[in-house]
Amino acid sequence: xxxxxxxxxxxxxxxxxxxxxxCSYKTSINNLQWYRQNSGRGLxxxxxxxxxxxxxxxxxxRVTLDTSKKSSSLLITASRAADTASYFCAPKTxxxxxxxxxxxxxxxxSVKP
Amino acid sequence: xxxxxxxxxxxxxxxxxxxxxxCVQDMxxxxxxxxRQDPGLGLRLIYFSYDVKMKEKGDIxxxxxxxxxxxxxxxxxxxxxxxxQTSMYLCASSPDGFNTDTQxxxxxxxxxxx
Numbered sequence: 168x169x170x171x172x173x174x175x176x177x178x179x180x181x182x183x184x185x186x187x188x189x190c191s192y193k194t195s196i197n198n199l200q201w202y203r204q205n206s207g208r209g210l211x212x213x214x215x216x217x218x219x220x221x222x223x224x225x226x227x228x229r230v231t232l233d234t235s236k237k238s239s240s241l242l243i244t245a246s247r248a249a250d251t252a253s254y255f256c257a258p259k260t261x262x263x264x265x266x267x268x269x270x271x272x273x274x275x276x277s278v279k280p
Numbered sequence: 281x282x283x284x285x286x287x288x289x290x291x292x293x294x295x296x297x298x299x300x301x302x303c304v305q306d307m308x309x310x311x312x313x314x315x316r317q318d319p320g321l322g323l324r325l326i327y328f329s330y331d332v333k334m335k336e337k338g339d340i341x342x343x344x345x346x347x348x349x350x351x352x353x354x355x356x357x358x359x360x361x362x363x364x365q366t367s368m369y370l371c372a373s374s375p376d377g378f379n380t381d382t383q384x385x386x387x388x389x390x391x392x393x394x
Contacts, residue, residue, distance in 0.1 A: 198381075200382065208387055209387050266328075266374040266383070270322055272320070272321070
């Protein structure tokens with residue numbers, strides 16, 4: 168399965184600290200995407216990293232990709248209470264017809280003020 | 281901005297009822313998806329569609345059907361609702377193309393089947 172598996176399942180930190188979430192997958196990918204879900208809402212796309220990229224930044228977000236280890240990490244720097252949410256990775260292979268993504272169970276991040 | 285709307289935020293139905301969940305997107309996306317989300321199980325793909333009148337089964341299609349008569353609209357149908365279909369239902373759409381397949385999600389419908 169090309170499903171991403173996030174680690175840890177839950178993470179609790181203080182405001183201002185950095186949060187790191189990891190994602191592992193099993194098959195070769197075209198890209199890997201990270202999404203955020205606030206409680207009871209739909210998912211929001213955060214960042215997409217292509218298979219030929221190693222690192223990507225967007226504001227306080229930093230994503231790395233290691234295709235040799237089939238893993239990715241999402242770093243949120245200087246976290247805020249508003250970052251409290253669930254975070255999902257979604258690896259995408261060329262074999263996924265019609266833009267299909269497989270989401271894992273996510274990492275539940277709690278940022279305490 | 282891409283907008284994906286779902287017909288209801290909350291829905292309560294009785295066992296055996298036929299239930300329609302509607303999803304509409306306004307960005308002319310080719311692909312549309314229906315997921316359900318349950319605690320401890322993450323998002324699971326029910327059905328997806330990559331073109332009008334085209335549909336493909338996802339990982340858990342049993343008990344569901346879909347309809348895509350127009351590009352912007354993707355409907356999920358529970359032919360005879362059961363209590364184990366109580367869940368959060370999420371619709372998403374994405375454009376077609378290599379490395380441009382970000383999915384845009386609706387706000388979700390929380391369905392309770394009594």
